[in-house]
Amino acid sequence: xxxxxxxxxxxxxxxxxxxxxxxxxxxxxxxxxxxxxxxxxxxxxxxxxxxxxxxxxxxxxxxxxxxxxxxxxxxxxxxxxxxxxxxxxxxxxxxxxxxxxxxxxxxxxxxxxxxxxxxxxxxxxxxxxxxxxxxxxxxxxxxxxxxxxxxxxxxxxxxxxxxxxxxxxxxxxxxxxxxxxxxxxxxxxxxxxxxxxxxxxxxxxxxxxxxxxxxxxxxxxx
Amino acid sequence: xxxxxxxxxxxxxxxxxxxxxxxxxxxxxxxxxxxxxxxxxxxxxxxxxxxxxxxxxxxxxxxxxxxxxxxxxxxxxxxxxxxxxxxxxxxxxxxxxxxxxxxxxxxxxxxxxxxxxxxxxxxxxxxxxxxxxxxxxxxxxxxxxxxxxxxxxxxxxxxxxxxxxxxxxxxxxxxx
Numbered sequence: 001x002x003x004x005x006x007x008x009x010x011x012x013x014x015x016x017x018x019x020x021x022x023x024x025x026x027x028x029x030x031x032x033x034x035x036x037x038x039x040x041x042x043x044x045x046x047x048x049x050x051x052x053x054x055x056x057x058x059x060x061x062x063x064x065x066x067x068x069x070x071x072x073x074x075x076x077x078x079x080x081x082x083x084x085x086x087x088x089x090x091x092x093x094x095x096x097x098x099x100x101x102x103x104x105x106x107x108x109x110x111x112x113x114x115x116x117x118x119x120x121x122x123x124x125x126x127x128x129x130x131x132x133x134x135x136x137x138x139x140x141x142x143x144x145x146x147x148x149x150x151x152x153x154x155x156x157x158x159x160x161x162x163x164x165x166x167x168x169x170x171x172x173x174x175x176x177x178x179x180x181x182x183x184x185x186x187x188x189x190x191x192x193x194x195x196x197x198x199x200x201x202x203x204x205x206x207x208x209x210x211x212x213x214x215x216x217x218x219x220x221x222x
Numbered sequence: 223x224x225x226x227x228x229x230x231x232x233x234x235x236x237x238x239x240x241x242x243x244x245x246x247x248x249x250x251x252x253x254x255x256x257x258x259x260x261x262x263x264x265x266x267x268x269x270x271x272x273x274x275x276x277x278x279x280x281x282x283x284x285x286x287x288x289x290x291x292x293x294x295x296x297x298x299x300x301x302x303x304x305x306x307x308x309x310x311x312x313x314x315x316x317x318x319x320x321x322x323x324x325x326x327x328x329x330x331x332x333x334x335x336x337x338x339x340x341x342x343x344x345x346x347x348x349x350x351x352x353x354x355x356x357x358x359x360x361x362x363x364x365x366x367x368x369x370x371x372x373x374x375x376x377x378x379x380x381x382x383x384x385x386x387x388x389x390x391x392x393x394x395x396x397x398x
Contacts, residue, residue: 053371090319144321144342166320186362195229
Protein backbone atom coordinates (compact mmCIF):
# COMPACT_ATOMS: atom_id res chain seq x y z
CA UNK A 1 0.00 0.00 0.00
CA UNK A 2 1.20 3.45 -0.76
CA UNK A 3 1.81 5.72 2.17
CA UNK A 4 0.81 9.17 1.07
CA UNK A 5 3.30 11.81 2.06
CA UNK A 6 1.55 15.01 2.98
CA UNK A 7 1.98 17.83 0.54
CA UNK A 8 -0.09 20.85 -0.22
CA UNK A 9 -3.38 19.98 -1.84
CA UNK A 10 -2.60 22.18 -4.82
CA UNK A 11 0.31 19.98 -5.84
CA UNK A 12 -1.21 16.57 -5.12
CA UNK A 13 -3.41 16.03 -8.10
CA UNK A 14 -1.61 17.63 -11.03
CA UNK A 15 -0.91 14.91 -13.55
CA UNK A 16 2.55 15.18 -15.02
CA UNK A 17 3.05 16.48 -18.55
CA UNK A 18 4.59 14.04 -20.99
CA UNK A 19 7.02 15.00 -23.70
CA UNK A 20 4.27 15.58 -26.24
CA UNK A 21 2.40 17.93 -23.88
CA UNK A 22 -0.21 15.26 -23.23
CA UNK A 23 -1.33 14.80 -19.67
CA UNK A 24 -1.37 11.56 -17.70
CA UNK A 25 -4.64 10.53 -16.18
CA UNK A 26 -5.64 10.88 -12.55
CA UNK A 27 -5.57 7.63 -10.60
CA UNK A 28 -7.30 6.30 -7.52
CA UNK A 29 -4.79 6.44 -4.65
CA UNK A 30 -4.39 3.33 -2.52
CA UNK A 31 -5.62 3.49 1.05
CA UNK A 32 -2.75 3.54 3.58
CA UNK A 33 -4.56 0.75 5.49
CA UNK A 34 -6.94 -2.17 4.91
CA UNK A 35 -10.66 -1.51 4.45
CA UNK A 36 -11.45 -3.07 7.84
CA UNK A 37 -8.66 -1.32 9.72
CA UNK A 38 -10.82 1.54 11.00
CA UNK A 39 -13.37 -0.70 12.72
CA UNK A 40 -15.32 -0.46 14.94
CA UNK A 41 -15.50 3.27 14.25
CA UNK A 42 -15.96 3.04 10.48
CA UNK A 43 -16.99 -0.27 8.97
CA UNK A 44 -14.99 -2.13 6.34
CA UNK A 45 -18.10 -2.27 4.15
CA UNK A 46 -18.35 1.51 4.11
CA UNK A 47 -14.64 1.96 3.49
CA UNK A 48 -14.67 -0.48 0.58
CA UNK A 49 -17.68 1.12 -1.12
CA UNK A 50 -16.49 4.60 -0.34
CA UNK A 51 -13.01 4.06 -1.79
CA UNK A 52 -13.50 1.52 -4.59
CA UNK A 53 -16.87 2.82 -5.85
CA UNK A 54 -17.48 6.44 -4.91
CA UNK A 55 -13.92 7.79 -5.06
CA UNK A 56 -13.16 5.62 -8.10
CA UNK A 57 -16.17 7.13 -9.91
CA UNK A 58 -14.92 10.66 -9.24
CA UNK A 59 -11.51 9.71 -10.68
CA UNK A 60 -13.00 8.14 -13.80
CA UNK A 61 -15.44 10.97 -14.38
CA UNK A 62 -12.74 13.57 -13.78
CA UNK A 63 -10.58 11.98 -16.45
CA UNK A 64 -13.50 11.83 -18.87
CA UNK A 65 -14.38 15.47 -18.18
CA UNK A 66 -10.81 16.64 -18.65
CA UNK A 67 -10.64 14.79 -21.96
CA UNK A 68 -13.79 16.54 -23.18
CA UNK A 69 -12.38 19.82 -21.91
CA UNK A 70 -9.16 19.36 -23.90
CA UNK A 71 -11.20 18.68 -27.05
CA UNK A 72 -13.34 21.76 -26.50
CA UNK A 73 -10.27 23.88 -25.77
CA UNK A 74 -8.57 22.66 -28.94
CA UNK A 75 -11.64 23.61 -30.96
CA UNK A 76 -12.00 26.98 -29.26
CA UNK A 77 -15.46 25.90 -28.08
CA UNK A 78 -15.74 28.13 -25.05
CA UNK A 79 -19.44 27.32 -24.58
CA UNK A 80 -18.59 23.68 -23.99
CA UNK A 81 -15.60 24.62 -21.84
CA UNK A 82 -17.96 26.53 -19.57
CA UNK A 83 -20.64 23.84 -19.68
CA UNK A 84 -18.08 21.31 -18.39
CA UNK A 85 -17.22 23.36 -15.29
CA UNK A 86 -19.83 21.82 -12.95
CA UNK A 87 -18.60 18.33 -13.82
CA UNK A 88 -15.01 19.49 -13.28
CA UNK A 89 -15.81 20.98 -9.88
CA UNK A 90 -17.88 17.99 -8.81
CA UNK A 91 -15.51 15.24 -9.89
CA UNK A 92 -12.31 17.20 -9.38
CA UNK A 93 -13.47 18.24 -5.95
CA UNK A 94 -14.55 14.68 -5.18
CA UNK A 95 -11.09 13.39 -6.09
CA UNK A 96 -9.26 16.08 -4.12
CA UNK A 97 -11.48 15.74 -1.05
CA UNK A 98 -11.34 11.97 -0.79
CA UNK A 99 -7.59 11.84 -1.45
CA UNK A 100 -7.13 14.11 1.57
CA UNK A 101 -9.71 12.24 3.66
CA UNK A 102 -8.02 8.81 3.45
CA UNK A 103 -4.81 10.33 4.81
CA UNK A 104 -6.68 12.18 7.56
CA UNK A 105 -7.76 8.82 9.04
CA UNK A 106 -5.67 6.09 10.66
CA UNK A 107 -6.24 2.90 12.65
CA UNK A 108 -3.71 4.35 15.11
CA UNK A 109 -5.45 7.71 15.22
CA UNK A 110 -7.46 9.50 17.84
CA UNK A 111 -6.52 11.46 20.93
CA UNK A 112 -5.25 14.99 20.52
CA UNK A 113 -2.58 16.67 18.44
CA UNK A 114 0.65 17.90 20.03
CA UNK A 115 3.16 20.69 19.59
CA UNK A 116 2.62 23.56 17.17
CA UNK A 117 -0.75 22.38 15.85
CA UNK A 118 -2.17 22.03 19.36
CA UNK A 119 -0.85 25.51 20.22
CA UNK A 120 -2.47 26.96 17.11
CA UNK A 121 -5.78 25.24 17.96
CA UNK A 122 -5.69 26.68 21.48
CA UNK A 123 -4.83 30.11 20.12
CA UNK A 124 -7.54 30.16 17.43
CA UNK A 125 -10.35 28.27 19.19
CA UNK A 126 -9.59 28.58 22.90
CA UNK A 127 -9.09 24.89 23.55
CA UNK A 128 -9.01 21.55 21.77
CA UNK A 129 -12.43 20.73 23.23
CA UNK A 130 -13.97 23.90 21.82
CA UNK A 131 -12.42 23.25 18.41
CA UNK A 132 -13.68 19.66 18.41
CA UNK A 133 -17.18 20.79 19.37
CA UNK A 134 -17.21 23.48 16.67
CA UNK A 135 -16.06 21.22 13.84
CA UNK A 136 -18.57 18.59 14.95
CA UNK A 137 -21.41 21.12 15.03
CA UNK A 138 -20.51 22.55 11.63
CA UNK A 139 -20.30 19.06 10.14
CA UNK A 140 -23.60 18.02 11.72
CA UNK A 141 -25.25 21.15 10.36
CA UNK A 142 -24.42 20.62 6.70
CA UNK A 143 -27.78 20.54 4.88
CA UNK A 144 -27.64 17.85 2.24
CA UNK A 145 -24.30 16.51 1.04
CA UNK A 146 -20.99 18.14 1.91
CA UNK A 147 -17.92 18.30 4.12
CA UNK A 148 -16.80 19.91 7.36
CA UNK A 149 -13.24 21.26 7.25
CA UNK A 150 -10.44 22.48 9.44
CA UNK A 151 -8.53 24.79 7.16
CA UNK A 152 -5.68 27.27 7.29
CA UNK A 153 -6.28 30.88 6.37
CA UNK A 154 -2.96 31.93 4.86
CA UNK A 155 -3.89 35.60 4.59
CA UNK A 156 -4.68 35.89 8.26
CA UNK A 157 -2.26 33.20 9.43
CA UNK A 158 -4.90 31.36 11.44
CA UNK A 159 -6.90 28.15 11.56
CA UNK A 160 -10.51 28.31 10.43
CA UNK A 161 -13.46 25.93 10.34
CA UNK A 162 -15.69 25.86 7.27
CA UNK A 163 -18.36 23.75 5.59
CA UNK A 164 -18.59 23.05 1.87
CA UNK A 165 -21.52 21.76 -0.18
CA UNK A 166 -21.42 18.65 -2.29
CA UNK A 167 -17.83 18.11 -3.50
CA UNK A 168 -16.87 21.77 -3.62
CA UNK A 169 -13.14 21.69 -2.83
CA UNK A 170 -12.19 23.85 0.15
CA UNK A 171 -9.19 25.62 -1.36
CA UNK A 172 -10.72 26.10 -4.79
CA UNK A 173 -13.87 27.70 -3.42
CA UNK A 174 -12.74 29.49 -0.23
CA UNK A 175 -8.97 29.82 -0.48
CA UNK A 176 -8.48 28.00 2.84
CA UNK A 177 -5.81 25.28 2.81
CA UNK A 178 -7.44 21.95 3.76
CA UNK A 179 -5.95 20.25 6.82
CA UNK A 180 -8.70 17.90 8.08
CA UNK A 181 -11.94 17.03 6.31
CA UNK A 182 -15.02 15.19 7.56
CA UNK A 183 -17.18 13.70 4.82
CA UNK A 184 -20.88 14.06 5.76
CA UNK A 185 -22.36 12.71 2.54
CA UNK A 186 -24.75 9.97 3.65
CA UNK A 187 -22.67 7.36 1.83
CA UNK A 188 -19.87 8.09 4.32
CA UNK A 189 -21.84 6.72 7.27
CA UNK A 190 -25.34 5.50 6.47
CA UNK A 191 -24.73 1.74 6.31
CA UNK A 192 -23.39 1.83 9.87
CA UNK A 193 -24.97 4.83 11.55
CA UNK A 194 -28.18 5.19 9.49
CA UNK A 195 -29.73 8.63 9.91
CA UNK A 196 -27.80 9.34 13.12
CA UNK A 197 -25.04 11.52 11.70
CA UNK A 198 -24.06 12.72 15.21
CA UNK A 199 -23.07 9.15 16.19
CA UNK A 200 -20.74 8.99 13.18
CA UNK A 201 -19.30 12.36 14.10
CA UNK A 202 -18.65 11.12 17.63
CA UNK A 203 -16.91 7.98 16.38
CA UNK A 204 -14.67 9.60 13.77
CA UNK A 205 -12.59 11.44 16.37
CA UNK A 206 -11.20 8.03 17.38
CA UNK A 207 -9.46 7.64 14.03
CA UNK A 208 -8.18 11.12 13.21
CA UNK A 209 -4.56 10.91 12.04
CA UNK A 210 -3.11 13.94 13.86
CA UNK A 211 0.32 13.25 12.41
CA UNK A 212 -1.07 13.81 8.92
CA UNK A 213 -3.03 16.90 9.94
CA UNK A 214 0.12 18.30 11.57
CA UNK A 215 2.19 17.62 8.42
CA UNK A 216 -0.39 19.50 6.35
CA UNK A 217 -0.36 22.40 8.82
CA UNK A 218 3.44 22.62 8.86
CA UNK A 219 3.50 22.60 5.06
CA UNK A 220 1.09 25.59 4.99
CA UNK A 221 3.14 27.73 7.26
CA UNK A 222 6.22 27.75 5.00
CA UNK B 223 -39.10 3.04 4.18
CA UNK B 224 -39.20 2.88 7.98
CA UNK B 225 -36.11 5.02 8.48
CA UNK B 226 -37.09 7.38 5.68
CA UNK B 227 -40.55 8.01 7.09
CA UNK B 228 -40.16 7.68 10.87
CA UNK B 229 -36.73 9.29 11.17
CA UNK B 230 -35.92 11.56 8.21
CA UNK B 231 -39.38 12.91 7.44
CA UNK B 232 -40.23 13.09 11.14
CA UNK B 233 -37.10 15.21 11.73
CA UNK B 234 -38.13 17.66 9.01
CA UNK B 235 -41.56 17.99 10.63
CA UNK B 236 -40.13 18.57 14.11
CA UNK B 237 -37.51 21.00 12.90
CA UNK B 238 -40.04 22.86 10.75
CA UNK B 239 -42.28 23.36 13.78
CA UNK B 240 -39.32 24.57 15.86
CA UNK B 241 -38.20 26.94 13.10
CA UNK B 242 -41.69 28.37 12.64
CA UNK B 243 -41.92 28.98 16.38
CA UNK B 244 -38.65 30.91 16.36
CA UNK B 245 -39.84 32.78 13.28
CA UNK B 246 -43.05 33.86 15.01
CA UNK B 247 -41.05 35.15 17.97
CA UNK B 248 -38.72 37.11 15.71
CA UNK B 249 -41.67 38.49 13.74
CA UNK B 250 -43.39 39.60 16.93
CA UNK B 251 -40.22 41.40 18.06
CA UNK B 252 -39.64 42.99 14.65
CA UNK B 253 -36.29 41.17 14.50
CA UNK B 254 -35.88 41.04 10.74
CA UNK B 255 -32.27 39.91 11.01
CA UNK B 256 -33.36 36.73 12.74
CA UNK B 257 -36.31 36.28 10.37
CA UNK B 258 -33.83 36.28 7.49
CA UNK B 259 -31.35 34.08 9.34
CA UNK B 260 -34.10 31.47 9.74
CA UNK B 261 -34.76 31.27 5.97
CA UNK B 262 -32.39 28.37 5.23
CA UNK B 263 -33.91 26.28 8.02
CA UNK B 264 -37.39 27.09 6.78
CA UNK B 265 -36.59 26.12 3.20
CA UNK B 266 -34.74 23.00 4.25
CA UNK B 267 -37.26 21.64 6.74
CA UNK B 268 -40.33 23.08 5.05
CA UNK B 269 -39.17 21.72 1.72
CA UNK B 270 -38.35 18.38 3.32
CA UNK B 271 -41.87 18.14 4.74
CA UNK B 272 -43.55 19.17 1.49
CA UNK B 273 -41.42 16.89 -0.66
CA UNK B 274 -41.79 13.77 1.42
CA UNK B 275 -45.53 14.30 1.93
CA UNK B 276 -45.91 14.27 -1.86
CA UNK B 277 -43.50 11.36 -2.30
CA UNK B 278 -45.39 8.91 -0.08
CA UNK B 279 -48.55 9.48 -2.15
CA UNK B 280 -46.61 9.12 -5.42
CA UNK B 281 -45.80 5.51 -4.51
CA UNK B 282 -48.07 2.49 -4.17
CA UNK B 283 -47.75 -1.27 -3.81
CA UNK B 284 -50.27 -1.48 -6.68
CA UNK B 285 -48.30 0.99 -8.75
CA UNK B 286 -46.23 0.67 -11.89
CA UNK B 287 -47.12 0.37 -15.57
CA UNK B 288 -48.15 3.50 -17.42
CA UNK B 289 -50.67 6.28 -16.88
CA UNK B 290 -53.85 6.47 -18.95
CA UNK B 291 -56.16 9.09 -20.36
CA UNK B 292 -55.38 12.80 -20.19
CA UNK B 293 -52.08 12.47 -18.35
CA UNK B 294 -50.74 9.96 -20.90
CA UNK B 295 -51.86 12.25 -23.73
CA UNK B 296 -50.08 15.19 -22.11
CA UNK B 297 -46.92 13.10 -21.65
CA UNK B 298 -46.98 12.10 -25.33
CA UNK B 299 -47.58 15.69 -26.37
CA UNK B 300 -44.82 17.20 -24.21
CA UNK B 301 -42.17 14.44 -24.38
CA UNK B 302 -42.99 12.47 -27.53
CA UNK B 303 -43.75 9.19 -25.79
CA UNK B 304 -43.99 7.66 -22.34
CA UNK B 305 -40.67 5.90 -22.90
CA UNK B 306 -38.90 9.17 -23.70
CA UNK B 307 -40.42 10.84 -20.63
CA UNK B 308 -39.37 7.93 -18.40
CA UNK B 309 -35.83 8.01 -19.78
CA UNK B 310 -35.59 11.77 -19.30
CA UNK B 311 -36.81 11.81 -15.70
CA UNK B 312 -34.50 8.89 -14.91
CA UNK B 313 -31.51 10.66 -16.45
CA UNK B 314 -32.23 13.94 -14.67
CA UNK B 315 -32.63 12.11 -11.34
CA UNK B 316 -29.43 10.12 -11.90
CA UNK B 317 -27.56 13.31 -12.71
CA UNK B 318 -28.35 15.19 -9.51
CA UNK B 319 -24.97 16.05 -7.96
CA UNK B 320 -25.21 15.55 -4.21
CA UNK B 321 -28.61 15.43 -2.53
CA UNK B 322 -31.82 16.38 -4.27
CA UNK B 323 -34.92 15.35 -6.18
CA UNK B 324 -36.02 14.68 -9.76
CA UNK B 325 -39.47 16.05 -10.58
CA UNK B 326 -42.26 15.85 -13.12
CA UNK B 327 -43.96 19.19 -12.77
CA UNK B 328 -46.65 21.25 -14.47
CA UNK B 329 -45.78 24.63 -15.93
CA UNK B 330 -49.00 26.60 -15.46
CA UNK B 331 -47.82 29.60 -17.47
CA UNK B 332 -47.08 27.52 -20.54
CA UNK B 333 -49.68 24.83 -19.86
CA UNK B 334 -47.22 21.99 -20.27
CA UNK B 335 -45.44 19.25 -18.36
CA UNK B 336 -41.81 19.84 -17.47
CA UNK B 337 -39.01 17.83 -15.89
CA UNK B 338 -36.75 19.52 -13.35
CA UNK B 339 -34.17 18.73 -10.67
CA UNK B 340 -33.92 20.43 -7.29
CA UNK B 341 -31.03 20.49 -4.83
CA UNK B 342 -31.28 19.33 -1.24
CA UNK B 343 -34.88 19.86 -0.03
CA UNK B 344 -35.60 22.89 -2.21
CA UNK B 345 -39.36 22.58 -2.87
CA UNK B 346 -40.22 22.51 -6.57
CA UNK B 347 -43.06 25.03 -6.53
CA UNK B 348 -41.41 27.41 -4.07
CA UNK B 349 -38.21 27.62 -6.07
CA UNK B 350 -39.28 27.15 -9.72
CA UNK B 351 -43.03 27.81 -9.81
CA UNK B 352 -43.69 24.38 -11.32
CA UNK B 353 -46.53 22.42 -9.70
CA UNK B 354 -45.16 19.11 -8.36
CA UNK B 355 -46.82 15.98 -9.78
CA UNK B 356 -44.24 13.19 -9.29
CA UNK B 357 -41.03 13.38 -7.28
CA UNK B 358 -38.09 10.97 -7.06
CA UNK B 359 -35.95 11.34 -3.94
CA UNK B 360 -32.27 10.82 -4.82
CA UNK B 361 -30.80 11.64 -1.43
CA UNK B 362 -28.59 8.66 -0.56
CA UNK B 363 -30.80 7.84 2.44
CA UNK B 364 -33.59 7.07 -0.04
CA UNK B 365 -31.79 4.05 -1.47
CA UNK B 366 -28.34 3.37 -0.03
CA UNK B 367 -29.17 0.53 2.38
CA UNK B 368 -30.59 -1.49 -0.52
CA UNK B 369 -28.85 -0.23 -3.64
CA UNK B 370 -25.59 1.13 -2.16
CA UNK B 371 -23.84 3.48 -4.59
CA UNK B 372 -25.80 2.17 -7.58
CA UNK B 373 -28.41 4.92 -7.87
CA UNK B 374 -29.38 3.77 -11.39
CA UNK B 375 -30.62 0.42 -9.99
CA UNK B 376 -32.89 2.28 -7.56
CA UNK B 377 -34.13 4.46 -10.42
CA UNK B 378 -34.93 1.36 -12.44
CA UNK B 379 -36.84 -0.24 -9.59
CA UNK B 380 -38.93 2.75 -8.56
CA UNK B 381 -40.94 2.77 -11.78
CA UNK B 382 -42.58 -0.45 -10.52
CA UNK B 383 -44.28 1.41 -7.68
CA UNK B 384 -45.30 4.75 -9.19
CA UNK B 385 -48.89 5.53 -8.24
CA UNK B 386 -50.20 6.90 -11.55
CA UNK B 387 -53.63 7.45 -10.06
CA UNK B 388 -52.15 9.94 -7.62
CA UNK B 389 -50.01 11.64 -10.27
CA UNK B 390 -53.10 11.94 -12.47
CA UNK B 391 -55.12 13.47 -9.62
CA UNK B 392 -52.39 16.05 -9.09
CA UNK B 393 -52.31 16.82 -12.82
CA UNK B 394 -56.08 17.23 -13.09
CA UNK B 395 -56.02 19.56 -10.08
CA UNK B 396 -53.44 21.79 -11.82
CA UNK B 397 -55.45 22.21 -14.96
CA UNK B 398 -58.46 23.77 -13.24
